[in-house]
Amino acid sequence: xxxxxxxxxxxxxxxxxxxxxxxxxxxxxxxxxxxxxxxxxxxxxxxxxxxxxxxxxxxxxxxxxxxxxxxxxxxxxxxxxxxxxxxxxxxxxxxxxxxxxxxxxxxxxxxxxxxxxxxxxxxxxxxxxxxxxxxxxxxxxxxxxxxxxxxxxxxxxxxxxxxxxxxxxxxxxxxxxxxxxxxxxxxxxxxxxxxxxxxxxxxxxxxxxxxxxxxxxxxxxxxxxxxxxxxxxxxxxxxxxxxxxxxxxxxxxxxxxxxxxxxxxxxxxxxxxxxxxxxxxxxxxxxxxxxxxxxxxxxxxxxxxxxxxxxxxxxxxx
Amino acid sequence: xxxxxxxxxxxxxxxxxxxxxxxxxxxxxxxxxxxxxxxxxxxxxxxxxxxxxxxxxxxxxxxxxxxxxxxxxxxxxxxxxxxxxxxxxxxxxxxxxxxxxxxxxxxxxxxxxxxxxxxxxxxxxxxxxxxxxxxxxxxxxxxxxxxxxxxxxxxxxxxxxxxxxxxxxxxxxxxxxxxxxxxxxxxxxxxxxxxxxxxxxxxxxxxxxxxxxxxxxxxxxxxxxxxxxxxxxxxxxxxxxxxxxxxxxxxxxxxxxxxxxxxxxxxxxxxxxxxxxxxxxxxxxxxxxxxxxxxxxxxxxxxxxxxxxxxxxxxxx
Numbered sequence: 001x002x003x004x005x006x007x008x009x010x011x012x013x014x015x016x017x018x019x020x021x022x023x024x025x026x027x028x029x030x031x032x033x034x035x036x037x038x039x040x041x042x043x044x045x046x047x048x049x050x051x052x053x054x055x056x057x058x059x060x061x062x063x064x065x066x067x068x069x070x071x072x073x074x075x076x077x078x079x080x081x082x083x084x085x086x087x088x089x090x091x092x093x094x095x096x097x098x099x100x101x102x103x104x105x106x107x108x109x110x111x112x113x114x115x116x117x118x119x120x121x122x123x124x125x126x127x128x129x130x131x132x133x134x135x136x137x138x139x140x141x142x143x144x145x146x147x148x149x150x151x152x153x154x155x156x157x158x159x160x161x162x163x164x165x166x167x168x169x170x171x172x173x174x175x176x177x178x179x180x181x182x183x184x185x186x187x188x189x190x191x192x193x194x195x196x197x198x199x200x201x202x203x204x205x206x207x208x209x210x211x212x213x214x215x216x217x218x219x220x221x222x223x224x225x226x227x228x229x230x231x232x233x234x235x236x237x238x239x240x241x242x243x244x245x246x247x248x249x250x251x252x253x254x255x256x257x258x259x260x261x262x263x264x265x266x267x268x269x270x271x272x273x274x275x276x277x278x279x280x281x282x283x284x285x286x287x288x289x290x291x292x293x294x295x296x297x298x299x300x301x302x303x304x305x306x307x308x309x310x311x312x313x314x315x316x317x318x
Numbered sequence: 319x320x321x322x323x324x325x326x327x328x329x330x331x332x333x334x335x336x337x338x339x340x341x342x343x344x345x346x347x348x349x350x351x352x353x354x355x356x357x358x359x360x361x362x363x364x365x366x367x368x369x370x371x372x373x374x375x376x377x378x379x380x381x382x383x384x385x386x387x388x389x390x391x392x393x394x395x396x397x398x399x400x401x402x403x404x405x406x407x408x409x410x411x412x413x414x415x416x417x418x419x420x421x422x423x424x425x426x427x428x429x430x431x432x433x434x435x436x437x438x439x440x441x442x443x444x445x446x447x448x449x450x451x452x453x454x455x456x457x458x459x460x461x462x463x464x465x466x467x468x469x470x471x472x473x474x475x476x477x478x479x480x481x482x483x484x485x486x487x488x489x490x491x492x493x494x495x496x497x498x499x500x501x502x503x504x505x506x507x508x509x510x511x512x513x514x515x516x517x518x519x520x521x522x523x524x525x526x527x528x529x530x531x532x533x534x535x536x537x538x539x540x541x542x543x544x545x546x547x548x549x550x551x552x553x554x555x556x557x558x559x560x561x562x563x564x565x566x567x568x569x570x571x572x573x574x575x576x577x578x579x580x581x582x583x584x585x586x587x588x589x590x591x592x593x594x595x596x597x598x599x600x601x602x603x604x605x606x607x608x609x610x611x612x613x614x615x616x617x618x619x620x621x622x623x624x625x626x627x628x629x630x631x632x633x634x635x
Contacts (some may be wrong), residue, residue: 055531057527057531059531081533082533084531084532084533085533087531088531089527089528089531091524091527091528093524094526096523097524097525097527098525099543099546099547100524100530100548101547102546110529110532110534111532111533114533114534114535114538115531115533157528158354160528160532162530163532164532164533180381189625206486249440
């Protein structure tokens, strides 16, 4: 299958007062056309930074990002601007990502105006089409963001991302700021649009249930690294990395009386400014071995479409 | 050149967009708009209302000064017997009395109103324009650009006002324009700093990132996204700047560095002071003094109420 996006050895460092913070530390991944790659992990593990680095909203420190085979990190500003027509983002907080001083029809039309397409594509008609596509009523054309509820605002955010007919969209926690009742609506909308327009998503979330619902494949991140990548089905039925297992055991089960063995991790997430040596999970891993503290385990592939970075797995494989 | 054209296009399209009443049907306006909040606050804020009424009065006097002033500012007035009307206290003919050379003070005060308003508004517009552009550029780009611009601002903060004006007046011809220039050169720094701090916060908001993803360039982001969000603050600063520039002009003219050909309140006080009659002729220095105070107070009341619009925490509950 053709890879729409390929990321190789991506690094993003931030210089902080405490020292060098490796927000994204040597990440490689790919996303095939028409599929959704979910990225999960707890707060501060570098999910959002990855999403933003891929779009060059933050400049990656090192590594390669290939979009349809073309390296986008070497593009000049003007070329990058053109590239943005194909790569869009939906933001987490629909209350902050819409300019309070612009009406929603103008927000949706803005990308078209930037690329001088507004007149060419029949301006108002195109906006109406987009609003219809995301399920916004026509009477809301002249409203301002503060007059809408969270779900409708996020629909505006989706319409804005779709305005330029992109091929690839980064969904950066698109539903985590919304009420649970509305989350499902937006998720279904995103899936519906994906099928209709043949879009490719990178879906960033801390909510495993949400990721399970929308993703074909899932990458689990911890402290700036991907520890396990596999299909959405595999991750729930056959998790290999101890961190993935711990994460899964934390999902509440919506059934009375059913209990599950919780894997309780000890301590807090170590500071990314000063990550543990060897395996980054070694400080909290219940199965930690001596060599885990010394050397980083290699990325191995115990099954097709399943990669893990853990000695437990690589030792078993020999 | 291309950039300048683009810039002008953005600004006009922005204004057209804000104005265009046809775009928004009645009742669907953004009820958070700056002026509507200000107008509604006038109802409860007595002082602001007084300020607005006074200001309108001053503007009226300033605009129609030529028709309202009964005499020319330099005309000498004589008694029927032929003697000059020196230092006469107020009469019906000369409501504010006359100067030591027989000039009508009432006419001078009325004509001085126009000077004060012209200097105040022109300098304030100039100051806010320069300050806003510097502030937005500095806050938006950050890094080196920010450092360099802010050090320039620091440099201007270090220049004391009156000595600077004296030197400037010595080098250049004393004229109204040079006064405006001198006041502006030392006032944009404040606006630049305040706007910058606001832009620092705005330019980190997600909708600016969203604009960047949409492909918007720096100019478009600065003038379509950031500028509208600092406009209320800029208008408020402008109101304070009008006050400050009027006061500065009066000080400069009082010290005798103003334009001798243009009548202004500061100049009336200057003539009064050098004539040596300042302790005798109260009708000579009280009217321009009271006029300065009233104008400044009226603008201050308006600005104070604008401040409450910009910062909701100051609003009465």
